[in-house]
Amino acid sequence: MQDVPGLVAQAREGRPRAVARLISLVEGASPQLREVMAALAPLAGGAYVIGLTGSPGVGKSTSTSALVSAYRRAGKRVAVLAVDPSSPFSGGALLGDRVRMSEHASDPGVYIRSMATRGHLGGLAWSAPQAIRVLDAAGCDVILVETVGVGQSEVEIASQADTCVVLLAPGMGDGIQAAKAGILEIGDVYVVNKADRDGADATARELNHMLGLGEARGAGDWRPPIVKTVAARGQGMDEVVEALEKHRAWMEEHDVLTTRRAARAAREVETIAVTALRERIADLHGDRRLETLAGRVVAGELDPYTAADELIAGLTEPEAG
Template sequence: MVDVPELVAQAREGRPRAVARLISLVEGASPQLREVMAALAPLTGGAYVVGLTGSPGVGKSTSTSALVSAYRRAGRRVGVLAVDPSSPFSGGALLGDRVRMADHASDPGVYIRSMATRGHLGGLAWAAPQAIRVLDAAGCDVILVETVGVGQSEVEIASQADTSVVLLAPGMGDGIQAAKAGILEIGDVYVVNKADRDGADATARELGHMLGLGEARAPGDWRPPIVKTVAARGEGTDEVVEALEKHRAWMDEHGELTARRARRAAREVETIAVTALRERIADLRGDVRLEALAARVAAGALDPYAAADDLVAGVTGPEQAPRHGA
């Protein structure tokens, strides 16, 4: 058992080990997770969460590193959650060393954490919302969340970030990929990275054309900009930061930031509730009620939907019948 109040106090002081320990408690679904979240709740809400997604090979890690440098030059504390594929053996993040962000490893104003998806679809780790909350409470001004980037499942970042950045690169068929993956609907800022390659201008034009064919926007609605960068050389990064700041200002002006965060919280609460219900239903295997309902369904005396309703009512009721054999 850990001293949660002390750990939270140390994280607020910017101690990396305390932040790491809190995120480990989150990833491990510690029995103390409820206590951790209760302690962090009043300390959150100040960080700006930026999600970066795109197909593998577009330069997400390099772009993330360039953004970290830009924000640090502006004096901002930065947290990075780099969500990687899971090792099939250990369950850990395959790219956990984050070698491409080594330049920031010794910077006390930067906290970098690799998280494994552990098989979770959508390009994000299941614990990402709570990990974001840890970094927020630890005093990060900006939190960059870099997704796995696995084609059509990468759109989940839109539900976790205040602003979603979609990266593309010339010569990768990313125009078609963007349309197929549905990421034309989630991007708030689009970045054509590796703009020193042939075809970068054509990629930007194609992207702009497809965005123009999207749903009509009313006057005053946010219109996603397209920024060209060469992240490996830091070119265009300041323009990306400027686009992000404009989007944040627009959201503040139109109440969209508050609305997005409320929707994010609603999804998080729903996920926790559904997980708890799933665990309670799984505990009913071998239970007298489930066996009885299953027998009636098999005999045609009850339809499966009515049986499921009865089962849910029993699980969510104040009392539960004793398990079979108890």
């Protein structure tokens, strides 16, 4: 058993080993997870969570590393949560701690963690919300969440971040994919990376045109900016940070940030509740209550919906009592 209060205190002091242990408790769905979350609840809420998404090959890891450098120059403590595809053998993250971010490994003001999706669709690990809370409570000013490069299913990042950055690159058909993938709905800031390549201006124009065809915006509504970068050389990253800070200021001014975070918390609570119910239902296989209800359905005494209602009532009544 881990000393949770001790780990939390050490994490607040910026000790990476304590942060790592807390996130490991999250990923392993430890019996101490409730204690961990209860201890972290009053400490979280100060970090700015930025999600980075985009198709494979657009330079997400390179852009994330360049953003870390930009925020470190501004004196911010930065955490990176890099969500990778799962190994089919170990279930762990395939890319480890990201070779491209190795330049930040010795910086005490940067914490980098890879998490495996473990088969979870949507580009994020199921435990990402709790891991974000750990990093938030540990005193990080900015948390960068880089998602799996899985294309159209990455829209989930929009529900976990305060600001969502969508990366595109010229010559990859991203302009056509933009309309299909739903990214015009989730992007708060758009970045055309590898802007030194032919077609970068055309990609930016096409994206700007598509955004113009979107829903009508009022005078005070946020208009997602399009920033061109060459992340491998750090070009344009200060402009990305400026766009992010403008979006944050706009959200605070219009009370959007609080609304987004409340919606995020609601989804997290719902996921935990549904998971708990699913576990109880899984324990019912071979249970007499389920067999009895199934028999009544076969006999025509009950329809399956009424039987399901009775089953759910039986699962929830002990908790209510």
